Amino acid sequence: MSLTANSPLTDLGIENATVHLNPGVDELYAHAVRLGEGVKAATGPLTVHTDKTGRSPKDRFIVEDDQTRDAVWWEGFNRPISGEVFDRLLAKMTKHAEGRELFVQQVFAGTDKKHRIAVRMITEMAYHSLFVHNMFVRPTPEERADFEADWTVLNIPSFKADPAVDGVRSETFILVNFGKRMIIAGGTQYAGENKKGIFGVMNFLLPDQGVMPMHCSANVGENGDVALFFGLSGTGKTTLSADPARRLIGDDEHGWTESGVFNFEGGCYAKVIRLNPEAEPDIYRTTQTYGTVLENVVLREDGTPDLDDDSLTENTRSAYPITQIDNIQPGSIAGHPKNVVFLTADAFGVLPPISRLSPDQTMYQFISGFTAKIPGTEEGVTEPSPTFSTCFGAPFMPRHPGEYARLLAKKVEDSGATVWLVNTGWSGGMYGQGKRMSIAHTRALINAALSGELDSVTFEREPFFNLEIPTQVPGVPSEVLNPRDAWTDKAAYDETARKLARMFRENFKRFEAGVDASVTNSMPDPDVQG
Ligand code: ATP
Ligand code: MN
Secondary structure, eight states, rough: OOOOSSOOTTGGTTTTTTTESSSOOOHHHHHHHHSSSSSOOTTEEEOOOSSSSOOOOEEEEEESSTTTTSOOOOSSTTTEOOOHHHHHHHHHHHHHOOOOOEEEEEEOSSSTTTTEEEEEEEEESHHHHHHHHHHHHHHHHHHHTTTOOOEEEETTTOOOOOOEEEEEEEESSSEETTTEEEEEEEOOOOOOOHHHHHHHHHHHHHHGTTOHHHHHHEEEESSEEEEEOOTTTSSSSHHHOOOOOOOEESSSEEOOSSSOOOSSSEEEEEEEETTOTTHHHHHHHHHSSSOOOSSSOEEEESOOEEEEOOOSSSOEEEEEEEOOOOOOGGEEEEEEEEEEEEEEETTTSSSSSSEEEEEHHHHHHHHHHHEEEEEOOTTTOOEHHHHHHHHGGGGOSOOOHHHHHHHHHHHHHHOOOOOEEEOOOEESSSSTEEEEEEHHHHHHHHHHHHHTGGGOOOEEEEETTTTHHHHHHHHOOOGGGGGHHHOOOOHHHHHHHHHHHHHHHHHHHHTTTTOOHHHHHHHHOGOOOO
16 A cells, blocks of 8 residues: 555654655565666566665764763764754755655564564665565554554655764764654665664663663574574674574574564565575575565676676675575564574684683673674785674664673573684685685584584683684584684794784773673783793
């Protein structure tokens, strides 16, 4: 049903826009094509190219008010902005919106009725509306009949801020206002902002309800054992959670309640650059399916997607409803986790492919949130660059990391879950010398951990990070288990490991005051090793 007559947006001061209310997939394809936003690929997906090809975390601001002043951790990505700046930009935006076409989706964030929020997503782009339809939890017809939004998102990419007068950093802005329960965004076409904005809202609200909000994927085995996979972008949350032998709960954002875990989303947003159909058959299939949004993928002459083409960006994406994956958990809700996996893509090649964490190390690694990027194209840069992003998602976590870490530690303790650190990055040398772990080996390591097979094997302790490493894992050559064995130049390994350990310690200094000494000391000091 599409409503184009009277505008339901008068509460925002938008009096005469053409509003499409809850348009379906066919309609959105037609609108997107008509508006020149994209084309239908020969394999089915709606394919679009965007001005920005990634999020703009530095342009996100939170309105400072009575609710946020003392509750938000005003560091890193959490920058304050005044209510007046928000109001002025909103007024300009609504004026800009007059006479235009807008798409509205009424959706939920959260599959758990007790903790979900109802969101009215107003977008200028038809393809954003399809993205939202795919990625959020779609209400039943009954739920839609008496839908009342808790939050409103207004996203108008053609509206660009003027940093000289508008009080923001650039022409791109994402402003979150908890008092008004509203997000306004402009100056970027990247669809991921639609979902990550609301993720940040959930991450702020849920701890007060005793719920741990998490940047992680989740799946559940045949016998009901739930696994979580935390990790920064590119570490493998989406890839590794799509396992045909386990039911997918979700690939990116979850909450851990008093009774188990629930997905915030109704869809997945997978990286598709150089996707290998054999290694990732489920995700590959979504690139061949009607209803999918393919973002910044280049089409060949014949209209089929060329997944190897990185000319627009490395960050090519497929956004699809979770129902496109074969083996999914009904309702995207399940019990308490039995295993928690921290994924890291260590381009230094020194962290073990799998290790088991103590409770103190769990806090340490969670607060550190480490991964390492491969060297960029910049002249002279040959070393990987470390990224420490607290809670494995600093740009989305408005509260103090200690608050999330304590909540997670409590949930892990109460559930008795085992916590693992898995390196999906390099082995046998740093980026350039070694190789990336194969997806098959990483899957074998994770399967061994989740099935309980590692409960009965011997572990050894690695000296630089103080990690416990299994000495044998079925299906994986034992030389790769201890990272030092995989390097031919042992002195180079020791030097690189020591260097990374120092980076960990340097980064952790700013958190030391907020945690028990046992957490800080759960990692040895490589410089005082004899
Ligand atoms: P985001 O938060 O941006 O969604 P993500 O954690 O979901 O990131 P993925 O989309 O799963 O990350 O990206 C992992 C990428 O690394 C994929 O392109 C995958 O093909 C590749 N890859 C290579 N080797 C491995 C491995 N051993 N394990 C996991 N992924 C691997
Ligand atoms: Mn992902």
